[in-house]
Each structure stands twice: as C-alpha cells, then as structure tokens.
Amino acid sequence: MKAFAFEAIGTHWQIDLSEELSPERGEALLAQIHERISTFDRDYSRFRADSLIAQMSKRSGTYQLPADAEPMLDLYRDLYQATNGALTPLIGQVLVEAGYDAEYSLQSSVLHTPPAWEEVLEYKFPELVLKKPALLDVGAAGKGYLIDVVAEIIENFGIHSFCVDAGGDMLQRAEKAETLRVGLEHPGNFDQVIGVATITNQSLCGSAGNRRAWGTFHHIINPHTLQSPRDILAVWTIAKTTLLADAIATCLFLVPAKSLLPKYQFEYALVRSDYSIERSPGFPGEFFVA
Amino acid sequence: MDQHQPSPDMTIAKAGMSKTSLYVIAGIIIVVIGAAVYLLSPKTPETVDQMGTEATSTQPVIPSPVPTEASAPATSTQPVATTSTVPTPSSTTPTTPTAPKAPVTPPAVIVPPTSRSKYKDGTYTAEGAYAVHAGPEEITITVTLKNDVIVDSQFQAVPNLKMSQRYMDMFSENYKQLVVGKNIADVNLTKVSGSSLTPIGFNDALAKIKAQAVVSQS
Numbered sequence: 001m002k003a004f005a006f007e008a009i010g011t012h013w014q015i016d017l018s019e020e021l022s023p024e025r026g027e028a029l030l031a032q033i034h035e036r037i038s039t040f041d042r043d044y045s046r047f048r049a050d051s052l053i054a055q056m057s058k059r060s061g062t063y064q065l066p067a068d069a070e071p072m073l074d075l076y077r078d079l080y081q082a083t084n085g086a087l088t089p090l091i092g093q094v095l096v097e098a099g100y101d102a103e104y105s106l107q108s109s110v111l112h113t114p115p116a117w118e119e120v121l122e123y124k125f126p127e128l129v130l131k132k133p134a135l136l137d138v139g140a141a142g143k144g145y146l147i148d149v150v151a152e153i154i155e156n157f158g159i160h161s162f163c164v165d166a167g168g169d170m171l172q173r174a175e176k177a178e179t180l181r182v183g184l185e186h187p188g189n190f191d192q193v194i195g196v197a198t199i200t201n202q203s204l205c206g207s208a209g210n211r212r213a214w215g216t217f218h219h220i221i222n223p224h225t226l227q228s229p230r231d232i233l234a235v236w237t238i239a240k241t242t243l244l245a246d247a248i249a250t251c252l253f254l255v256p257a258k259s260l261l262p263k264y265q266f267e268y269a270l271v272r273s274d275y276s277i278e279r280s281p282g283f284p285g286e287f288f289v290a
Numbered sequence: 291m292d293q294h295q296p297s298p299d300m301t302i303a304k305a306g307m308s309k310t311s312l313y314v315i316a317g318i319i320i321v322v323i324g325a326a327v328y329l330l331s332p333k334t335p336e337t338v339d340q341m342g343t344e345a346t347s348t349q350p351v352i353p354s355p356v357p358t359e360a361s362a363p364a365t366s367t368q369p370v371a372t373t374s375t376v377p378t379p380s381s382t383t384p385t386t387p388t389a390p391k392a393p394v395t396p397p398a399v400i401v402p403p404t405s406r407s408k409y410k411d412g413t414y415t416a417e418g419a420y421a422v423h424a425g426p427e428e429i430t431i432t433v434t435l436k437n438d439v440i441v442d443s444q445f446q447a448v449p450n451l452k453m454s455q456r457y458m459d460m461f462s463e464n465y466k467q468l469v470v471g472k473n474i475a476d477v478n479l480t481k482v483s484g485s486s487l488t489p490i491g492f493n494d495a496l497a498k499i500k501a502q503a504v505v506s507q508s
Contacts, residue, residue: 012487168482169486170483184484193472206483211485214495271469276468288470290470
C-alpha cells in the first residue's frame, strides 16, 4: 500500500507515501491515522453534539484541554492580537447565524458581532475558562494542525518522504528534496489553474470563497463587518507548518499581509476580485498572466 | 484595428517617494519600451529570450513603424507563448514566437509610431540605465505584445545602491498583473490547491436551497 484516500472532517484526504508498505503495515498505519483524526474530530468539531466544543457552547466553566490544544490555541491567541480580533475563535456563533450550522441549513438570520476574547475566554494551558457559554470554531487552523499531527504519525512510523493532502491543504516531506508541483485552482473555474507553486518540505494551504458559499456568504466571515470578504477571491500560503499556513490563509482574507510579516514567516499569493495577483517576493511558483 | 500606443499598465506609488526618482524610473520604462517596440523589423527573427542580453547596436534608435512580415489581419492567428515571470514555464502553447534581441543602450530619441503598423506578437526585453545622485542604476523591462497591446510587463531590478531598493520595491509592488487560467490537463502538476473540497452533506444542502430559490422565483 502506498496511497490512502478517505473522507474525514468534512473533506477528502489523499496520503501518498514514497515507499510501498506491506498490507499489514499499511493497515496498521491507516488505523493509527483514522483513530487520531477521530479523536481530533470528537474534541474540536462544531458539527457534532458530543464534542468538547459542543459542551463549551452550552455550559460555562473551566475546561481541561486535550494535550494537542496548546499549539493551536496559542496561535489563535496570538493571531487574535495581531489581526485586531479579525481572526477569532468566537466566530462560531456568527457562522451559525449566517446559516453554516451543524445541519447545513444555509438559512441566515440576524448576525451579531461576536464578543471580544477577554469577555468570554481565559486561556492558560491546559485550562480554558468559558466565562459564558460560547460556540467556538477552530476551522481556520484546525485542519492544518491535524495535517501536521497526521504527518508526525507517518514520520514516527519510519516513513520520511510523503504527502498529506486534505482537500487542497497539504504537507510534503521529501528526504531527497523532491519538489511537489501544486496547481493553484482558478477561483472561478475548477477546470483550470492560474499558476503552479512548487514546494519542498513545506506546507501549502489554499483558501477561497467558492465552494462553501450560499446567499451572500461564504465560510469566512469578517467579525467586524459581519460580511464575507468579496475583494479577495483566493489565497495560498506556504509555511513550515500546516497549522500556520492554514491560519494565515484565513487571516489574509481579513487583514493585509504586511501586518503579519515579518512576525510570522510565510509566503503567500492572493487573487483579488479584479484577478490581479499579489504575492510575496519569495513565493515559489509561477502565475499565468494575460 | 486601431493603432495602440503600447504603454504598460502601471500604477506608481506616490507616497514617500521622491518625485524625481519616480519620474526617472517612469521615463526609463517609456524609453526602453520604445526601444523594444522599435526592434520590430522584418529581419530574421531569433528565439525569444526572457532575459535581455548585451547590446549589439550602437546607433541612436529612431523607431519607424514597420509592418510585420505576414501582414496579418488584426486578429492574428499566430500562436503566442504566454510566458510568466519564472524563466521556465510549465506548459507552452504550440510554438514559441520569435523576436529580435533588444539593445542595452537607451535610445536618444523616441518617435511614437503614427501609421497603422502591426507589431509582431512576442516577448521583448530591454535594459535601461539611469543615474541617481549617488550613482548608476539599471533595470530590466520585459514586455509581451499581443495584437498590438502590451498584455504583460515585468520589471526587474537589482539595485546598485541600498537606497534604490526601497524605490524599486515601491514601484514593483504597484505593478499590477492579471492572472488567467490554463486547463489543468495542459499543465504539468501533481496536485491542485484551492478551497477545501466540501462534503456531500454541504453540497446537498446547497443544491436544496438553490432548488428552493428556483421554485420561489417561478
């Protein structure tokens, strides 16, 4: 077995290994990965009634966080500051009001500005205090983080060249520094790409408002305007971790890249609504122009 | 088709930039583009060269409008390679158009073409030198012409002076490039990245509300 494909956390996963595994080893690795994803989903999913997130949405109190929460919540706390609250885990309720709820009703009601972090949360790992019940959403970074976690499992299994791709967010490891050529999907035409990025031992995340879109909304909502950004069609980020690439990709819909550089190390490219391209000078790739 | 004066589509940052440097750089752009345009002539074309090479011409450059060899109609059917900033494009359209090399020495005089001549599609590179108070600088401009219009222009500069980097960066940042799509089947790639592929549940929900919208409109 060399390639695994499955559905999990609401998207399609494709894992490719550089070496062939025996059926026994392949099954063992896959089982580990599935179990880990399952645990993650049970903790952090906004879409299931038995999750930790669901509990926090119903009951205030002091919660003991799972061990893996630390890097993710640390980053959320830092980015909340760096984006002046544009990136916030308290966006969960706003998404539900817009219609992106656990039932995918996609019917929007009145949207309310989410509370400030300090109003609701006190975070000091391993504890998270919910001063009031609140529906948290960690979707901006959760998938990226889970990709990193799965990659670590594969490394620990003894495989050092592989690619983990979850719905277009991906991490590549290449012992011999092979490059991975990733097409950058045309935001208006899924049969096309507007460029190709090349990564080696890096993570790449893509984000756009063209799939999870309904009415006037898509899956990213600006908590200050209570609207989904329309001036940017697609964003790609490249970073050392998929956690960071994923979180930054969402941020770039909401704040300018220069407000996050150079504090955070990443390369990026984004397509605006006029189809002009903005990119960091070091973004490894080419774009198809005019 | 009307004659177009080829001119790059640029927005130049004004804030914090010395007007003199701004005009100097803009002037050089216009001058080297004029030089590139002049080079369209019926002599034997050579392979397109992304990066400019050393000058061979020493004559002052006075462009005169010259028709292309084929005297093609406005909507030319010549295949044009759409090249990008990276020297090795991942895929190419059938043939590479040919273009003469451009000189390095900036021309003395530029006369805009006045007659309805056709410019040969292709990519042209020229280097221009200018001087700031503290010393000489050089920039490279690459323009792509298609149907008499500049469809792409690149600006590259490696500054001699540290101070110049800032102005070149400002200029570079405001250079707008528009992207277009290429069919996935035509591009050499292993993966595609865009928004996350959505679960069936979400797509079903979308289909349902769209169906409702249709019903409520009828």
